[in-house]
Amino acid sequence: MSENVLEIKNLVVHYETPDGVAEAVNDVSFTIKEGETLGLVGETGAGKTTIALTIMGLLPKPAGHVIQGEILLDGENIVETSRNRLKQRRNDRMMRKLRGSKIGMIFQDPMSALNPVMYVGDQIAEVIRLHNKVSKTEAAKRAMEMMELVGIPGMRYKDYPHQFSGGMKQRIVIAMALACNPRVLIADEPTTALDVTIQAQVLELMNGLKSKFKTATLMITHDLGIVAEICDKCAVMYAGQLVEYGTVEHIFNNPQHPYTLALFAALPSLDKDVDRLKSISGLMSDPMNLPEYCSFYERCDARCEGCMKLDPPITEIEPGHFVKCIHFMDKKQVAATGGGSEHGEVTV
Amino acid sequence: MAKMYTPAMAKIEKKRARRKGKTKQSTPWREAWKRLKRNRLAIAGMVILILLILVAIFADFIAPYGIDDQMLKERNLPPSSKYIMGTDNYGRDIFSRVVYGTRISLPIGFICVIIAYAIGGTLGAIAAYYGGKVDNIIMRIMDIFQSIPPMLMAIAIAASLGNGVVNLVLAISISTMPARSRIVRAAILTVKRNDYIESARAIGASSTRLLVKYMLPNSIGPILTSVTFSVATAILTISSLSYIGLGITAPTPEWGSMLSAGKELMRQAPHVLIFPGLMIMITVLALNLFGDGLRDALDPRLK
Amino acid sequence: MSEILKVTHLKKYFPVPAGTLHAVDDVSFSMQYGETLGVVGESGCGKSTLGKTILRLEAPTSGEIIFEGRDITNIDDKEFKALRPQMQMIFQDPLSSLNPRMSVSQQIAEPLRIYKVYKSKEEMEKRVLELMDIVGLARRYVDTYPHELDGGRRQRIGIARALALSPKLIVCDEPVSALDVLIQAQILNLLQDLQKEHKLSYMFITHDLSVVKHISNNICVMYLGQIIEQCETKELFKNTLHPYAKALLSAIPVPSLKHRRQKILLKGELASPINPKNACRFAPRCLYAREECFASAPELVDVGNNHKVACHFVKEINGL
Numbered sequence: 001m002s003e004n005v006l007e008i009k010n011l012v013v014h015y016e017t018p019d020g021v022a023e024a025v026n027d028v029s030f031t032i033k034e035g036e037t038l039g040l041v042g043e044t045g046a047g048k049t050t051i052a053l054t055i056m057g058l059l060p061k062p063a064g065h066v067i068q069g070e071i072l073l074d075g076e077n078i079v080e081t082s083r084n085r086l087k088q089r090r091n092d093r094m095m096r097k098l099r100g101s102k103i104g105m106i107f108q109d110p111m112s113a114l115n116p117v118m119y120v121g122d123q124i125a126e127v128i129r130l131h132n133k134v135s136k137t138e139a140a141k142r143a144m145e146m147m148e149l150v151g152i153p154g155m156r157y158k159d160y161p162h163q164f165s166g167g168m169k170q171r172i173v174i175a176m177a178l179a180c181n182p183r184v185l186i187a188d189e190p191t192t193a194l195d196v197t198i199q200a201q202v203l204e205l206m207n208g209l210k211s212k213f214k215t216a217t218l219m220i221t222h223d224l225g226i227v228a229e230i231c232d233k234c235a236v237m238y239a240g241q242l243v244e245y246g247t248v249e250h251i252f253n254n255p256q257h258p259y260t261l262a263l264f265a266a267l268p269s270l271d272k273d274v275d276r277l278k279s280i281s282g283l284m285s286d287p288m289n290l291p292e293y294c295s296f297y298e299r300c301d302a303r304c305e306g307c308m309k310l311d312p313p314i315t316e317i318e319p320g321h322f323v324k325c326i327h328f329m330d331k332k333q334v335a336a337t338g339g340g341s342e343h344g345e346v347t348v
Numbered sequence: 349m350a351k352m353y354t355p356a357m358a359k360i361e362k363k364r365a366r367r368k369g370k371t372k373q374s375t376p377w378r379e380a381w382k383r384l385k386r387n388r389l390a391i392a393g394m395v396i397l398i399l400l401i402l403v404a405i406f407a408d409f410i411a412p413y414g415i416d417d418q419m420l421k422e423r424n425l426p427p428s429s430k431y432i433m434g435t436d437n438y439g440r441d442i443f444s445r446v447v448y449g450t451r452i453s454l455p456i457g458f459i460c461v462i463i464a465y466a467i468g469g470t471l472g473a474i475a476a477y478y479g480g481k482v483d484n485i486i487m488r489i490m491d492i493f494q495s496i497p498p499m500l501m502a503i504a505i506a507a508s509l510g511n512g513v514v515n516l517v518l519a520i521s522i523s524t525m526p527a528r529s530r531i532v533r534a535a536i537l538t539v540k541r542n543d544y545i546e547s548a549r550a551i552g553a554s555s556t557r558l559l560v561k562y563m564l565p566n567s568i569g570p571i572l573t574s575v576t577f578s579v580a581t582a583i584l585t586i587s588s589l590s591y592i593g594l595g596i597t598a599p600t601p602e603w604g605s606m607l608s609a610g611k612e613l614m615r616q617a618p619h620v621l622i623f624p625g626l627m628i629m630i631t632v633l634a635l636n637l638f639g640d641g642l643r644d645a646l647d648p649r650l651k
Numbered sequence: 652m653s654e655i656l657k658v659t660h661l662k663k664y665f666p667v668p669a670g671t672l673h674a675v676d677d678v679s680f681s682m683q684y685g686e687t688l689g690v691v692g693e694s695g696c697g698k699s700t701l702g703k704t705i706l707r708l709e710a711p712t713s714g715e716i717i718f719e720g721r722d723i724t725n726i727d728d729k730e731f732k733a734l735r736p737q738m739q740m741i742f743q744d745p746l747s748s749l750n751p752r753m754s755v756s757q758q759i760a761e762p763l764r765i766y767k768v769y770k771s772k773e774e775m776e777k778r779v780l781e782l783m784d785i786v787g788l789a790r791r792y793v794d795t796y797p798h799e800l801d802g803g804r805r806q807r808i809g810i811a812r813a814l815a816l817s818p819k820l821i822v823c824d825e826p827v828s829a830l831d832v833l834i835q836a837q838i839l840n841l842l843q844d845l846q847k848e849h850k851l852s853y854m855f856i857t858h859d860l861s862v863v864k865h866i867s868n869n870i871c872v873m874y875l876g877q878i879i880e881q882c883e884t885k886e887l888f889k890n891t892l893h894p895y896a897k898a899l900l901s902a903i904p905v906p907s908l909k910h911r912r913q914k915i916l917l918k919g920e921l922a923s924p925i926n927p928k929n930a931c932r933f934a935p936r937c938l939y940a941r942e943e944c945f946a947s948a949p950e951l952v953d954v955g956n957n958h959k960v961a962c963h964f965v966k967e968i969n970g971l
Contacts, residue, residue: 016356018363018386026351043831044802067354165920195693196858197917200902204916222831225904240351252908266836267906268865270888276843277865279836283801290351311351374799376752543748549708550740551762551812552732565752 004072005216006032006055006184011069011079013050013059015287022287024050026240027069032184032216032233039231039248040220041263045284047240048220052186054079055218056103057095073102074183101131104177104215108189110169113176114161120172121147121157127179146175149212150205167198171205178213185217191226203229224263228252236260239285239295242314246321256323258302294326302327310337380569383645390641396634404450411444415601424617434619437609442623445601449627452602456517457582461575463521464528469571472529476536477559487533494526502585506594516595520585524578531574535567542566569646576639580632587628603628654717655820655852656682656705661714663697663704670926674700676876677714679951682869684819687846687853689867689884691860693899695921696873698856702822705854706738707731719819736766736816743825745805749797756793758808759783762815782811787841803834807841814845822854827862839866860903864888872896875924875932878951882958892960892969895933931963939968 013025024047032038040048053059055071057078070077078098080091099105107113115123124143128134134142144154150171152164161169170190177185187206191199207230210217219231227234227248234251236244236259244257255261265278282299291297293308300307304327312326313333329337350357384390403410419439427434433442468490475486493501505519539545540563548562587604589595596602598609603624610620663675675697682688690698703709705716707723716724723734742748749758759779762768769775780790786807797805806826813821823842827835843866845851857863863870863884870887872880872895880893891897898915905912917936931937934944943963951961954971965971 012352014352014354014356016360018360020364021350021354021357021360023351043833065356067352167920196860196902197693197898199904200914201916203904204914223904224906228906228908229904248908252906263832264906266832268836268839268861270861270864270900270903270905271907271910274865276840277836279833279840281837283803283834284831292351295351375754375796376798379798543742543744544750546703546708547740547742547748547809548750548761550706550735551816552735552765553761554765557765561753562750566750 003033004031005034005074006218007070007072008051008055009070009072011051011054011071012067013047013054014065014067015050015060015063016065017063020288023290024240024287025054026290028237028240028242030233030235030242030245032218034183034216035210035214036233037210037217037219037231038233038235039227040218040235040237041222041224041227042237043222043284045239045287046237047287048237049188050240052105052188052218052220055184055186056099056105057092058099073098097131100127100182101180102183104180104182104185106170106173106177106185106187106190108192110166110173110193111161113173114169116161118160119158120152120161120164121154124172124176124179127176131180143175143179146179147172149209150175151201165198167194167202170194170202174202174205174209178209178215181213182215185215186220187217188220189222190219192221192223206230224252224267236263239290240287241295241324242322243296243324244322245314246318250318250321254318254321256317256321256328257325258300259296262299262301380645384641387641387644389637390645393634393637393639393641396630397638400450400454400631400634403447404454407447407451411441411447413441413444415440415445415448416599417441417444424613424620426617426619433623434617436606436617436620437613442606442620445606446603446623446627449601449603449606449624452596452600453583453586453628453631456513456586457579460517460520460524460582460586461578463517464524464578465532465571465575467521468525468527468529469532472531472533473536473559473564475529476533476540477555477563483533486529490526490529493522494530496523498523498527499585499588502589503592503594506589511595511597513596516586516589519589519595520582524582528574528578532567532571535570536563538570539563539567570643573639573643573646576635576642580635580639583628583631583635653683654681655684655686655719656854657715657717658705659715659717661701661704661716662712663700663709664712667925672925673876673927674924675704676927678871678873678876678878680871680878680881682820682852682854684852685846685850686869687855687867689863689870690854690856690873691858691863691870691899692873693858693921695875695924697876697924698873699824701873702740702824702854702856706740706822707735708740736762737818738820738822739813739816739818740822740824741806741809741813741826744829745802745809746797749805749808751797754794754796755783755788755800755808758797759811759815762812766816768816778815782815785814785845786811787837801834802830803837806830806834806838810838810841810845814849817849818851820852820854822856824856825858826855828857828859835862842866860900872899875922875927877932877961878959879933879961880959881951882956886956886958890958892954892958892965893962894937894939894968931961939964 009029011025011028015022015024028051030038042048054066066079066081068081069079071079078095080087121140121143124146125139128139128142144157147157148154152168152171191202194202203226221227231248234246234248235242236257238259244251244260251260255264262280268277280299280301285295293310294312297303297307307326312324313329314322314324315328315330315333317323317328417440419435422435423437423439425431425435431441431443433446436442471486475483501523502519505522506515509515545558545562548558586595590602590604591608596605598605606624607621613620659679661675661678665672665674678701690701692698700709704711711724715722718738723731756779759782760775763775763778769778783790788804788807788811792800792804827838830838846853855863855867867884870882870884871878872893874895880887880896891900898917901912901915919936922932922935929948930946931944931949934940937944949961949963951959953959954965
C-alpha cells in the first residue's frame with residue numbers, strides 16, 4: 001500500500017457553467033508507484049488536464065467541482081468533495097503547502113511558470129525557500145546544483161528567462177519542479193511546444209532524473225511515441241473515462257480497446273507505407289452531453305446493439321491490463337448486468 | 349443524458365428551461381451581449397444611461413417648470429413637494445433645470461467624442477495600417493498636440509474663440525483628438541499581427557478591404573469601450589469649463605455652470621450645489637460602470 | 652512544360668536591429684505538376700518564410716521564382732492579382748487564421764467576392780455549399796462562427812477557402828500540426844483525395860517527418876535558411892546522408908516498443924540566423940565537425956540518384 005505514491009480513486013469532476021454541466025472526469029482510477037511514470041494519453045477534451053489540475057488543487061473556481069472520489073498522496077486524501085466554504089478554504093491552504101514541495105508541476109509553455117523579471121537562479125531558489133527553512137545563500141547554492149543537474153551552467157544563475165531558448169527554459173522549469181524533491185511530478189505536455197531535436201534532449205533529461213529522484217510522474221501527452229520512450233504505464237482516456245490501462249508492454253504489444261486501436265491506426269508510420277491513414281469519423285464526445293451508455297459508441301467500429309444498454313465496467317483482461325468495453329466483460333460482470341449482453345467472455 | 353446526475357445539474361437545467369433555447373446565430377456580438385447581461389453593475393449603468401436619454405427626450409413632459417421661469421418670491425427654497433429639488437438664487441426650479449440639463453451635457457459630450465474619434469481615429473487607423481514613415485509623421489504631430497494638457501488646451505481654445513457651444517465642441521474635440529488617435533492605432537496594431545490578416549492577403553484582399561472588413565470589426569471592442577469612458581471625460585470637461593465660466597454660460601442650465609452659480613450659497617442653500625453635482629456624478633458613474641462591463645464582455649480572451 | 656514551380660537561388664533577408672536576418676538563404680528547387688514537395692525543418696529554419704515568399708506575401712530579396720513558366724519574382728501587385736488565384740495557402744492554426752467575425756460561409760465566399768467571380772448571389776452561395784461538400788463540412792455549419800467549431804472543422808474551412816478559386820498550387824504551412832491524431836488523419840486523407848480529384852500540387856511544410864513521409868513525393872530538409880538535403884522521399888528515409896537529417900530522424904519518438912532507434916543527441920542550441928558567417932551552419936552542433944566545416948560553407952551537391960546534400964564530409968560519414 002505504501003508503495004503507491006499517488007492513488008486516484010473513482011474521481012468525478014464536473015465544470016458547472018450557466019450553459020450546462022461539463023462532465024470532465026467520470027470515475028477515473030489509477031495508481032503511480034515511486035519512480036514510476038504513467039503516460040496519460042488522449043485527445044483534446046478527454047479530461048487529462050482536468051485530472052492534472054485536480055491533483056494540484058488548481059481547478060478553476062467557481063466552475064470546477066470534485067463531485068466524488070479520492071486522491072491519495074502517500075495515503076492521505078487531498079481533495080475536498082464537500083461544497084462547504086470553510087472546508088474548501090482549508091483544503092486550499094493545504095494544497096498551497098503541497099504544491100512545489102510534495103507536488104511538482106511542468107506545463108506546456110515554460111513562460112507560464114517563469115517570471116520574466118527575475119533571475120532564473122533566484123526563481124529556483126525561491127521555490128526552495130518557500131518550503132524549507134534555509135538561508136538565502138544555502139538556497140542559492142542548492143539552486144545552482146539543480147541548474148547543473150538539468151544541464152544549464154551554474155554561471156547563468158543571474159540570467160533572465162528571455163535569454164534562454166525554449167528548450168532551456170523548459171529545463172529551468174524542470175529544475176524548479178524538482179527543487180524540493182517532490183513525491184509526485186505532473187508534466188502536462190511538457191515537450192509539445194519544443195522542436196523535435198530539443199524534445200529528444202529534454203526527454204533524455206527527464207529519463208535520467210527519473211532514476212535519480214525516484215519521483216512518481218504523471219506524463220500527460222497526446223503523443224504515443226513519447227509514452228513509448230519514457231513511460232512505464234499507460235492510461236488511455238476518452239470523454240473523461242479510462243478506456244484502457246496497463247503497462248506500456250500491454251498497451252503497445254496488445255492494445256484491445258477500439259479507441260486505442262484507432263489511435264494507433266491513425267498514426268503515419270516511419271516504418272511502413274500506407275496509402276491512406278485509417279481514421280474514424282466523428283469528434284470527441286461533448287462533455288456536456290454524455291450518454292448513459294458507452295461514450296465511445298457513436299464512433300466505435302466494433303459497436304453493437306448491446307453497447308447501448310449500459311456503461312461498460314472495467315475488466316482486467318490480463319494481470320494489470322484493464323479495458324472498459326462490453327465485449328471484454330468477464331462471466332461475473334455479465335451475470336451482474338443480468339446477462340443483458342450476448343458478448344462478454346474474456347479474450348486474452 | 350449524463351453519466352452522473354447531480355443536484356447542480358438539475359438546478360442549471362431548470363434555469364435553462366426557463367430561458368428557452370432560441371437557436372439564434374451565435375455571432376461574437378451575441379456572445380458578448382450574453383456576457384454583458386451577466387454583469388449586474390454594467391446593466392445598472394446601462395439602465396441609468398437609458399433613463400437619462402429618455403429624460404432628455406421627454407424633458408418637456410417631465411419638467412414642471414421652464415428653465416427661465418423665475419419665481420422671485422421663492423428664491424433658494426429647500427426641496428419641497430412643490431419644488432422637488434428646491435429653487436436657486438433666481439427662484440428657478442432646480443429640478444426642471446437639471447432635467448433640461450440632460451439635453452446639454454449628454455448630446456454635447458457625445459458629439460465631442462464622435463468628432464474626436466472620427467478625425468483622430470481615422471488618423472490613428474491610417475498610421476497603424478501603413479506603419480513606417482506615415483505612422484511616424486502622424487504620431488509626431490499628435491505628440492505635439494498631446495504635450496499640452498487637454499484641459500489647458502480646452503481652456504485656451506475656449507478662451508480665445510469665445511464662449512458658445514460650437515467653440516466648446518471644437519475645444520474639447522481638438523484637445524482630446526491625439527489620445528483617441530493613439531487608442532485606435534493601438535487597437536489596430538494589435539489586430540494587424542494576427543494570422544487572419546495574412547491569410548486574407550493570401551486570398552487577395554485589398555488594403556481597404558483588410559482595414560474595413562478584417563481589422564475594424566475585430567478592434568472595435570477596445571475602441572467602443574474607450575468611447576464610453578471618453579464620453580464621461582467629455583461631460584466632466586464640459587462641466588469644468590462652464591464652472592470656470594468658459595464654454596456654456598448662464599442662463600443655460602448646464603450642470604457645471606449651475607454648480608458655479610451655487611458655490612456662493614454653499615452654506616445657506618447647499619441643495620443648489622448638491623443636485624447638479626449629483627447629476628454629473630451619476631452620469632459619469634453610469635458611463636464608467638457600463639464601459640467596464642463592455643470591456644469585460646468584449647475581451648476576446650474570455651472566449 | 653511539366654514544371655509548375657521553379658525556384659532559383661531564392662533569398663529572403665530581414666533587416667533587424669542586430670544586422671540582417673537570413674531567413675531564406677539561397678534556396679533552389681523545382682516542382683512538377685501533381686507533385687507534393689515536403690519542406691521539413693524545425694523552428695527557425697525558414698520553411699514558413701519560404702512558403703510565404705513563394706506566394707509573394709513577402710517580397711524576395713533576390714533570386715527567381717518561376718510559376719507556370721512566368722517569372723513572378725518582381726512583378727507588381729496589379730499583374731500578380733490575376734495570378735494569385737492559382738497559388739493559395741493553408742495555414743497552421745485554423746483558429747487564428749480565420750477572421751473571428753465572419754461566419755463559415757462568409758469566409759469561404761471571401762475569395763469569390765474579392766475576385767467577383769459570380770454575378771449573382773445565388774450562384775455564389777451555391778458554390779460555397781459545393782465547396783463545403785467537397786471538404787466534408789456539413790451544410791448546417793453555414794452560419795456558424797470559427798470559435799464554435801473544433802480544430803478539424805476549422806481547418807476544413809481554410810481548405811475550402813483555398814480551393815474556392817481552383818488553384819493549381821497550394822502551400823500547406825503545417826496544416827495538421829495543431830490537430831489531434833484522429834483528426835489529423837482525416838485531414839491528411841482529405842488533402843490526398845483533393846489532390847487527385849483537382850490535380851493539385853502541394854508544397855507541404857512541416858516539422859513532422861512521419862507526416863511528410865506519408866504524403867510527399869520529394870523532400871527538402873532545411874536548416875537555418877538553407878536546404879541541407881534534397882531528394883525523393885523514399886530515398887531520404889532509406890538513405891539519410893546529412894548529419895542533421897540523421898539526428899532529426901532519430902529524434903522522433905516512435906510509438907512502438909520494438910523498433911527502438913539509436914538516438915543521435917545534438918549538443919547545444921540553434922545558431923543565430925543573423926549575419927551568419929561563411930561556414931557550415933550546422934557545424935557547432937555536429938558530431939562529425941572538423942576544421943573545414945567552420946571555414947567554408949558546403950555546397951548542395953548531387954551525390955547520385957538525384958540526391959543532393961550540403962556537407963563537406965558526406966562521403967566519409969556515410970562510407971560512400
